[in-house]
Amino acid sequence: MSAVVRLREWIFRRVNGAEGIPVPGPLIGAEHFERVYSDPAADGRSRGAGLSDLFWYWLAPGPQMHQEHLEPGDRYQTVARVTRRVLAVPHARSDALATAATRRALAGVSGFVRLRDLMMPVWAEVFHELVFAESCPPAARDMIVANADDVVNALKGLGLRHMSRRDRLTRYLLSRIEAGTCPVVLPPPFTAQETAWYLQGAFFNTAVVQMSEAMAHILLLAGDISDVSDQSLDDLIDETLRVHPLFGIAHRITSAPITVDGETTIPAGSVLLFNYLAYQRTGPAADDTFDPSRWRRLKRREAHFIPYGMTANRACPARGAAPVMLRAATREVLRRFAVAAPAAHTRSLPNRGPAFLTPIGHRGPGPARLAALRRTDRIADAGRSMKQLVLGTWMVLDARRQKLCTTHFSSLEAQP
Numbered sequence: 365m366s367a368v369v370r371l372r373e374w375i376f377r378r379v380n381g382a383e384g385i386p387v388p389g390p391l392i393g394a395e396h397f398e399r400v401y402s403d404p405a406a407d408g409r410s411r412g413a414g415l416s417d418l419f420w421y422w423l424a425p426g427p428q429m430h431q432e433h434l435e436p437g438d439r440y441q442t443v444a445r446v447t448r449r450v451l452a453v454p455h456a457r458s459d460a461l462a463t464a465a466t467r468r469a470l471a472g473v474s475g476f477v478r479l480r481d482l483m484m485p486v487w488a489e490v491f492h493e494l495v496f497a498e499s500c501p502p503a504a505r506d507m508i509v510a511n512a513d514d515v516v517n518a519l520k521g522l523g524l525r526h527m528s529r530r531d532r533l534t535r536y537l538l539s540r541i542e543a544g545t546c547p548v549v550l551p552p553p554f555t556a557q558e559t560a561w562y563l564q565g566a567f568f569n570t571a572v573v574q575m576s577e578a579m580a581h582i583l584l585l586a587g588d589i590s591d592v593s594d595q596s597l598d599d600l601i602d603e604t605l606r607v608h609p610l611f612g613i614a615h616r617i618t619s620a621p622i623t624v625d626g627e628t629t630i631p632a633g634s635v636l637l638f639n640y641l642a643y644q645r646t647g648p649a650a651d652d653t654f655d656p657s658r659w660r661r662l663k664r665r666e667a668h669f670i671p672y673g674m675t676a677n678r679a680c681p682a683r684g685a686a687p688v689m690l691r692a693a694t695r696e697v698l699r700r701f702a703v704a705a706p707a708a709h710t711r712s713l714p715n716r717g718p719a720f721l722t723p724i725g726h727r728g729p730g731p732a733r734l735a736a737l738r739r740t741d742r743i744a745d746a747g748r749s750m751k752q753l754v755l756g757t758w759m760v761l762d763a764r765r766q767k768l769c770t771t772h773f774s775s776l777e778a779q780p
């Protein structure tokens with residue numbers, strides 16, 4: 365299968381060009397990673413990078429209103445402030461929301477599950493409740509899940525985009541904003557349509573996708589954990605995010621030259637590719653061994669461990685609430701079930717985390733069943749790789765054709 369992966373990477377490079385400076389990389393080592401990432405000139409988000417057309421294509425509709433892709437400036441500041449306000453939740457409430465939603469999702473569940481699918485409705489409900497200050501109707505939950513699932517499958521090359529599924533959610537959000545029943549709105553001059561795209565991007569796409577992916581990784585690795593104390597769960601979660609950081613690469617476009625170590629100068633207009641996995645594999649916790657107990661000995665801030673990004677440069681606004689919610693949901697699952705996950709576990713998680721959940725005190729699947737799952741998953745993986753090659757290539761070409769980001773910025777420049 366590695367031949368298929370290499371072929372896919374080769375096609376992506378042919379179409380997109382080998383754009384960008386990898387950090388850490390030959391030009392800028394790991395020792396300068398945090399300093400360069402934190403540099404005020406590493407602040408451009410989308411404009412001027414060819415690969416932004418691909419990200420915008422995946423995040424549509426309304427990628428120009430996705431917080432992650434807004435350029436620095438007043439509009440970005442306003443949007444970021446609104447997000448911070450929504451996420452400024454006391455820990456006890458974050459815990460209670462995630463616990464209750466997980467409990468609902470687990471009702472009647474037992475046996476074989478795909479962990480990512482199991483968890484998506486949980487986060488759809490939690491973020492709906494945070495945004496609308498009311499519990500999530502099942503129809504809205506299903507729309508949110510359909511939207512988030514569509515985005516993450518397209519991002520992984522496992523499905524094409526289905527814009528009708530995504531547009532249905534935009535219409536729901538827009539109707540709530542126009543009816544005055546959405547307490548979170550962007551102030552003028554932002555329009556209702558822009559607010560709908562913003563909410564969809566931050567809360568019903570990024571939040572739901574990231575939290576579901578994180579939970580799938582955590583539970584796949586939770587097999588041997590019986591202690592559900594806060595500290596043990598926090599160690600499990602951090603170790604999971606160290607071994608499988610959710611972000612692959614975060615890119616920035618430099619708005620001014622950056623000088624590193626008094627000699628190397630990165631010119632303005634460069635695309636910096638901050639590689640989370642590569643950085644986390646340097647420093648005092650550089651190995652691949654899964655060992656939650658390391659966090660009893662190691663200080664997180666000294667470990668080249670940046671699961672939620674760099675505080676100085678647009679770090680994740682959920683870095684306070686997300687760990688508490690993940691802990692609550694993990695606790696709720698592990699209190700009720702033993703998790704057996706025999707299939708391959710990779711960072712990109714194309715199999716959506718197949719696992720057996722066995723109620724505590726009951727007998728789980730025997731070795732033959734576990735081996736059968738491992739075998740079927742290996743066979744399915746070959747099919748998934750081919751699918752990713754074909755669909756991924758098609759989407760890269762389609763994104764190049766649509767040029768959503770390039771067109772957006774050239775139309776702004778054309779305005780008087």
Ligand code: HEM
Pocket residue numbers: 431432433444447566567570571572574575578605610611614615670671672673674677678679680681682686
């Ligand atoms: C385990 C869960 C999560 C992880 C590991 C995670 C990780 C990250 C990272 C590493 C970044 C910075 C990327 C960069 O520097 O470009 C980021 C940005 C962001 N995250 Fe998260 N995230 C998670 C959950 C969430 C949730 C629940 C939300 C809810 C709204 C969220 C919203 C955002 C937004 C809006 C940004 C862009 C920030 C900006 O550019 O101002 N994330 N996240």
